[in-house]
Amino acid sequence: xxYAETGFNLEVDxxxxxxxxxxxxxxxxxxxxxxxxTNSKVLWDRVPADVEPFSAENLLIFGTxxxxxxxxxGANRTIITSYSPQTLLMGYSMMGGFLAPELKYAGYDKVIxxxxxxxxxxxxxxxxxxxxxxxxxxxxxxxxxxxxxxxRELKEPNAQVAAIGLAGENRVYTASIEQGxxxxxxxxxxxxxxxxxxxxxxxxxxxxxxxxxxAEFLELCNExxxxxxxxxxxxxxxxxxxxxxxxxxxxxxxxxxxxxTENFMWGNSRTRRKDFWNDEIERKWKDTQLNVxxxxxxxYNCPIKCGAIISVPGISTFMMKCFSKLTYTMxxxxxxxxxxxxxxxxxxxxxxxxxxxxxxxxFAFELKDAGILTDADFEGCPSDNEGKFYWLLDRIVRREGxxxxxxxxxxxxxxQIGKGAEAFAHNNIKKHEQLPLKLGxxxxxxxxxxxxxxxxxxxxxEGQFPQSPFMTMEEREEFVRDWHQVPDEKxxxxxxxxxxxxxxxxxxxxxxxxxxxxxxxxxxMHYIDDALGVCAGLSSFPLKPPYHIHNYPHFxxxxxxxxxxxxxxxxxxxxxxxxxxxxxxxxxxRRADEKPPEDHWKKRFPExxxxxxxxxxxxxxxxxxxxPTKESLxxxxxxxxxxxxxxxxxxxxxxx
Amino acid sequence: MSxxxxxxxxxxxxxxxxNGCRACEVICSAFHANxxxxxxxxxxxxxxxxxxxxxxxxxxxxxxxxxxxxCMGRDQYVMDGKEYExxxxxxxSCPSRDAFKEPDSSLPLKCDMCEDDxxxxxxxxVQWCLNDALTYExxxxxxxxxxxxxxxxxxxxxxxxxxxxxxxxxxxxRLTNKG
Numbered sequence: 001x002x003y004a005e006t007g008f009n010l011e012v013d014x015x016x017x018x019x020x021x022x023x024x025x026x027x028x029x030x031x032x033x034x035x036x037x038t039n040s041k042v043l044w045d046r047v048p049a050d051v052e053p054f055s056a057e058n059l060l061i062f063g064t065x066x067x068x069x070x071x072x073x074g075a076n077r078t079i080i081t082s083y084s085p086q087t088l089l090m091g092y093s094m095m096g097g098f099l100a101p102e103l104k105y106a107g108y109d110k111v112i113x114x115x116x117x118x119x120x121x122x123x124x125x126x127x128x129x130x131x132x133x134x135x136x137x138x139x140x141x142x143x144x145x146x147x148x149x150x151x152r153e154l155k156e157p158n159a160q161v162a163a164i165g166l167a168g169e170n171r172v173y174t175a176s177i178e179q180g181x182x183x184x185x186x187x188x189x190x191x192x193x194x195x196x197x198x199x200x201x202x203x204x205x206x207x208x209x210x211x212x213x214x215a216e217f218l219e220l221c222n223e224x225x226x227x228x229x230x231x232x233x234x235x236x237x238x239x240x241x242x243x244x245x246x247x248x249x250x251x252x253x254x255x256x257x258x259x260x261t262e263n264f265m266w267g268n269s270r271t272r273r274k275d276f277w278n279d280e281i282e283r284k285w286k287d288t289q290l291n292v293x294x295x296x297x298x299x300y301n302c303p304i305k306c307g308a309i310i311s312v313p314g315i316s317t318f319m320m321k322c323f324s325k326l327t328y329t330m331x332x333x334x335x336x337x338x339x340x341x342x343x344x345x346x347x348x349x350x351x352x353x354x355x356x357x358x359x360x361x362x363f364a365f366e367l368k369d370a371g372i373l374t375d376a377d378f379e380g381c382p383s384d385n386e387g388k389f390y391w392l393l394d395r396i397v398r399r400e401g402x403x404x405x406x407x408x409x410x411x412x413x414x415x416q417i418g419k420g421a422e423a424f425a426h427n428n429i430k431k432h433e434q435l436p437l438k439l440g441x442x443x444x445x446x447x448x449x450x451x452x453x454x455x456x457x458x459x460x461x462e463g464q465f466p467q468s469p470f471m472t473m474e475e476r477e478e479f480v481r482d483w484h485q486v487p488d489e490k491x492x493x494x495x496x497x498x499x500x501x502x503x504x505x506x507x508x509x510x511x512x513x514x515x516x517x518x519x520x521x522x523x524x525m526h527y528i529d530d531a532l533g534v535c536a537g538l539s540s541f542p543l544k545p546p547y548h549i550h551n552y553p554h555f556x557x558x559x560x561x562x563x564x565x566x567x568x569x570x571x572x573x574x575x576x577x578x579x580x581x582x583x584x585x586x587x588x589x590r591r592a593d594e595k596p597p598e599d600h601w602k603k604r605f606p607e608x609x610x611x612x613x614x615x616x617x618x619x620x621x622x623x624x625x626x627x628p629t630k631e632s633l634x635x636x637x638x639x640x641x642x643x644x645x646x647x648x649x650x651x652x653x654x655x656x
Numbered sequence: 657m658s659x660x661x662x663x664x665x666x667x668x669x670x671x672x673x674x675n676g677c678r679a680c681e682v683i684c685s686a687f688h689a690n691x692x693x694x695x696x697x698x699x700x701x702x703x704x705x706x707x708x709x710x711x712x713x714x715x716x717x718x719x720x721x722x723x724x725x726x727c728m729g730r731d732q733y734v735m736d737g738k739e740y741e742x743x744x745x746x747x748x749s750c751p752s753r754d755a756f757k758e759p760d761s762s763l764p765l766k767c768d769m770c771e772d773d774x775x776x777x778x779x780x781x782v783q784w785c786l787n788d789a790l791t792y793e794x795x796x797x798x799x800x801x802x803x804x805x806x807x808x809x810x811x812x813x814x815x816x817x818x819x820x821x822x823x824x825x826x827x828x829x830r831l832t833n834k835g
Contacts, residue, residue: 209696301678
């Protein structure tokens, strides 16, 4: 019997209308766990390096994690993987919600789509019964609306549905896949879904998920819940509010936005408004948010309420989380939060990424102001800040006029527009729009995470290591006292020694080697979470989370029945990390691509940055160009990867 | 029948506090697995969350007695502007709906407040509800002494209703001979 996982994938060939239930090799679970790990493996094995994202040969993989759907709190993530139309690299975007557990209960660890459907369809998975159904009546329907229609027409109120909106159908590069309060937004995987002709997948499952050593596993779950309760009652002191608790930043709960509105950038990630927040704004924004927020809600089997039901009078209800209430508001220079909720509703129905899309629009209006785009491109566009954003959003998702170019994101749009437009696409990493954040002093840890992260998307608050030093020694001592999550005691000393100014401060402290160690720890937790399907909000994202490197091996051992210790788990992480790197290296990723936006920090240190990259690559067993070496791949049981890279001349023979 | 004092175990359900996570379903189905916790499957849970986010309907409901026939209750309740089916509040394992039946056998499910040896401090759904939508309360009530229908009998009655007495008798005979 297979434990924690089902041992089966669902293979759907959309070109031929063929559906198969395929048993998976348990050895792959031992090697890669599941989720992102096995998704990467499938992509490496089955999709040649030269396949275009919009091609029948490209795969779209909906993966669950190894612990998904088990009683492990927060094990609910769906990890979606394909080649991204934006970056052309492997795109993996993830969502919480309810889909992955339902898929497990239906008896599948992954759904793997290949080919393209000639007509728009949706896929209905009900345990062993799987159908490809006509979706022509859903063409152009909103992503939220579609989920409701499908549940109604199937007469299955308990079915979980993930859908694309108009943006996905039109292959907009920022198209998302929406599911309840969650969405896989980044890197345009909704566009790949639209390209394959899939409007939605609907799932209902009523089978069991088995555990190898149940009593032990439940004890671990109870400990996690107990710690969540403790953390909810004991926020981390001496850090700002959104860093104190668990989950993703509690943007639906908190109404005080002084910090975001005055420290993040407005418009096309350029303008800081230091005196924006005042009593009147505070009152108005609070009223607005509390009036539209119907309930704080959670994902499957998680007590943290990161999302909310949002009902704005006159428009249909939707769900929201995190920072998207502000991204449109700030990109459009609108001082009224009501606009943020209203346009987010339309954007959610269209199914677009709430991070990239507002930036694309702000970028377009900047190009207009600079005379690079002309009035003719904006014929019929209203002049007020709100009206023009609605107008352009409609153009982009319909690919009409200038919207057709902008629908490819700022990088590709700038290439196409030319006339110096490239300089305006200034907030990208690897062709992908980033958080509108501009800071002063380079932080060596974040430099590395921004530059080398395969997810091509991080936030400045991501990770279990504090993002800035504590002011006093008392505060530092207090912080490290109950910090049992550290993989090694040495990290405590770094926090104790880290100063705001002087010799032991950014950018030279943490030192290069310390920075690499810290990044390794943060990446390790992300890779494990994404393979197990556990939400980062309970692990790799916040300070002092309930899941960590010391309890994860026990979850795997008792849950999946795979004997695991910390070293074994670290080895799997390193294997998954280098495999994902190899997928991207095979598609052309090199050191030259590994850089944060030029203006991310005002104070840059080119020499130090090169040292950081050198040290990081060396630590990983990669060469100076960011390519894994043959030896390091062999050590990770990835000799077949080395062989392939060698054949392609990417690994040179003399490297040995 | 004589009156006796009985400790009544109750769960207070605060709909406003429900965050819709369904942890109650997860742990209920795990607790009632055999061996205990060896599997989980919300479709076997004895608590169900009726959850319609777009209408802000969040309603945990517990499984009660098995009933062989549907009742007349098809009315609509409107509370705070939200519409609920009358059935939503009903605990019965009933032919009118799928809830509270084992997915493979259709045998009825019933909440037993997590009877356990040694006894659980509170039912597991309450223990796992960190948002306190479910809280446990005990109170004393005077009740008439009666015989509760045993699990096996309830299960068999439902099988009889579904397949007819003869089919059940034949099956039991066949199983007896096999054994």
